[in-house]
Amino acid sequence: MDTAERRVVAALWALPGIGVKTIERVREVFAAPGELYERPVKSWRREVDFSPQAVAALRKLDALAEVAERLEADLRRLGYRIIFPEEAAWPPALRDVAGAPPLLFMLGEGAVGPARRRVAIVGTRTPETGATGEVRKLAAQVAEAGVGVVSGGAQGIDRAAHLGALDGGGETWAFLGCAIEEMDSAQAVLRRPFREGQGTFFSQFPPGARCEKGHFLLRNACISGASEAVLVARAPASSGALNTVQHAREQGRPVLALPGDPWNRAAVGSNQLLRDGARLCTGVQDVLDALGLSGTVTPRPAPGPVDREPLGETAARVLAVLTRAPTGFDELLAQVPGVGAGALAAALLELELNGDALQRAGKRYERVS
Numbered sequence: 001m002d003t004a005e006r007r008v009v010a011a012l013w014a015l016p017g018i019g020v021k022t023i024e025r026v027r028e029v030f031a032a033p034g035e036l037y038e039r040p041v042k043s044w045r046r047e048v049d050f051s052p053q054a055v056a057a058l059r060k061l062d063a064l065a066e067v068a069e070r071l072e073a074d075l076r077r078l079g080y081r082i083i084f085p086e087e088a089a090w091p092p093a094l095r096d097v098a099g100a101p102p103l104l105f106m107l108g109e110g111a112v113g114p115a116r117r118r119v120a121i122v123g124t125r126t127p128e129t130g131a132t133g134e135v136r137k138l139a140a141q142v143a144e145a146g147v148g149v150v151s152g153g154a155q156g157i158d159r160a161a162h163l164g165a166l167d168g169g170g171e172t173w174a175f176l177g178c179a180i181e182e183m184d185s186a187q188a189v190l191r192r193p194f195r196e197g198q199g200t201f202f203s204q205f206p207p208g209a210r211c212e213k214g215h216f217l218l219r220n221a222c223i224s225g226a227s228e229a230v231l232v233a234r235a236p237a238s239s240g241a242l243n244t245v246q247h248a249r250e251q252g253r254p255v256l257a258l259p260g261d262p263w264n265r266a267a268v269g270s271n272q273l274l275r276d277g278a279r280l281c282t283g284v285q286d287v288l289d290a291l292g293l294s295g296t297v298t299p300r301p302a303p304g305p306v307d308r309e310p311l312g313e314t315a316a317r318v319l320a321v322l323t324r325a326p327t328g329f330d331e332l333l334a335q336v337p338g339v340g341a342g343a344l345a346a347a348l349l350e351l352e353l354n355g356d357a358l359q360r361a362g363k364r365y366e367r368v369s
Contacts, residue, residue: 003034005032005034008026010068011067011068013206014071015054015067016053017050020101023102037068040062041061045059075207080107080201081105083105085100088110089111090104093227097221104203104204108194108201110202116146117146118148118171118173118228119227119290120230120244122231122240123234123270124236124241125155125157125158127157127234128234128260128264131157131234133160136161138164140165140167142164142168143165143169143170147170147291148172149164150226151172152240153187154186156234163355166199170198171199173200174190175204176219177211177215177218178205178209178210178212179206179208182211203219204222217243220240220247229287231255231281231287232255232258232278233257235266236266237272245278256281256290257279257281258282259271259274259280259282311351311356314343315347317339318344319367321335322365322366322367323366332344
């Protein structure tokens with residue numbers, strides 16, 4: 001795909017009402033889509049069956065070059081870029097997935113680097129006490145075996161999977177349900193560890209696109225499509241992770257699930273998956289088996305001690321009062337005199353990123369060790 005065609009595809013993708021099928025129709029109608037870059041829109045718009053929303057947007061344009069140039073300027077300002085399927089940074093497993101987006105926005109290195117298998121580790125934002133710590137350990141073991149970890153960047157299971165992969169010295173990808181610069185505070189927590197490790201943010205949504213329910217359903221197909229297997233760590237009866245499973249099955253990806261206590265509401269959906277035939281996962285070897293790596297992967301030694309930045313004064317004070325029993329935010333506020341809510345939130349974030357604390361449901365925090 002030449003530069004002009006890339007710009008045409010990017011410009012169309014950035015317009016409202018244009019999706020994968022519309023891009024495919026444009027490519028069917030025009031043998032050389034790049035010719036549309038500076039050609040007046042009014043001269044070709046009626047040759048494609050665009051949606052009413054797209055027609056309204058196209059009517060405001062003289063040429064697609066206007067949109068492409070504005071998009072390129074936005075990306076330079078925001079500090080991330082577009083990639084296309086033929087590029088080395090593109091997730092390899094996503095190339096052959098039907099309905100995959102024609103481009104991705106990326107912050108990080110993507111697939112540039114050693115070839116590896118990847119597993120999606122997904123689950124609820126509000127798992128039971130202790131679950132995120134165990135998932136983080138499992139993700140670290142997966143990474144130590146040379147396998148990449150893919151998830152959705154949300155708090156709870158997703159965040160534990162990403163941080164665990166980085167703990168293990170491995171690679172991790174987060175697919176977002178919004179534009180990269182629009183990620184919420186829970187996702188933005190990962191920006192520093194991703195930058196310092198091997199983390200990449202991907203999004204199929206152009207600059208300015210905010211989180212919408214429908215966006216998460218679309219990005220779930222990318223999470224499973226970019227992976228060779230999907231592991232559901234925890235999922236209640238109604239969970240976005242179960243939508244990821246649906247895509248995984250359509251894409252021919254093996255599905256695994258961690259078992260949970262039958263009375264655990266956070267595990268109702270994942271236990272149901274096991275009853276319905278998902279593979280049982282009790283450890284890293286089950287993940288390697290699902291990826292077809294049994295006997296072919298020699299796990300790397302666990303990483304040695306990491307030189308950590310010394311904790312700030314407030315973070316050190318907060319760590320001193322944290323215990324292994326989850327403590328609520330307001331209770332911590334009372335236990336650390338002279339520290340306001342904003343300073344406490346910043347200190348807890350510092351502790352979480354440093355691996356010293358975990359956040360539980362309901363803004364409760366516990367010490368890791």
